[in-house]
Amino acid sequence: MTTNTNTNANMTANTNTMNRLNFAKAAPKVFRALIGFDAAARDGLDPALVELVQIRASHLNHCAYCLHMHTNDARKAGESEDRLHMVAVWREARHFFTEKEQAALALTEAVTLVSDAGVADDVYAQAAAHFDEQELAHLLALIFTINTWNRVALSTAKVAGTDERR
Numbered sequence: 001m002t003t004n005t006n007t008n009a010n011m012t013a014n015t016n017t018m019n020r021l022n023f024a025k026a027a028p029k030v031f032r033a034l035i036g037f038d039a040a041a042r043d044g045l046d047p048a049l050v051e052l053v054q055i056r057a058s059h060l061n062h063c064a065y066c067l068h069m070h071t072n073d074a075r076k077a078g079e080s081e082d083r084l085h086m087v088a089v090w091r092e093a094r095h096f097f098t099e100k101e102q103a104a105l106a107l108t109e110a111v112t113l114v115s116d117a118g119v120a121d122d123v124y125a126q127a128a129a130h131f132d133e134q135e136l137a138h139l140l141a142l143i144f145t146i147n148t149w150n151r152v153a154l155s156t157a158k159v160a161g162t163d164e165r166r
Helices: 028-042 047-060 064-076 081-092 099-112 121-130 133-155
Strands: none
Touching: 028 133, 047 064, 047 081, 047 099, 047 133, 064 081, 064 133, 081 099, 099 121, 099 133, 121 133
């Protein structure tokens, strides 16, 4: 017996979910500002690192829409399946990631979960040891943007498998 693992992208994740607003149409200036902030944040950062950060934050925020989008983007950019599978458990699979990537992932976790314990000095120091001041500022901005995008997607009930950028 075979099963179809390809989900219907038009089907909502929860059929009881009411129709939510289209954020881009309801607040176009805000949406464009977020796109601009996102683009500025990425500037000067390694595209592979950008996707790892976005994937990890999306894991932590339980944002299936963004997780699906960014794992696909990472694959298209040449990221290996092994590394993609290990992002959620990177601390137990450090050998898959460079020290710089590990520092970025740790900072991503701290900023994403900031209400739990803030951003510890050792986590920040590790990131600062691997990124110059401008890169660190861009990395922080990237973490801010993916957390914002996760909240937009979750609040407006975006469905994983539907990529509205196309």
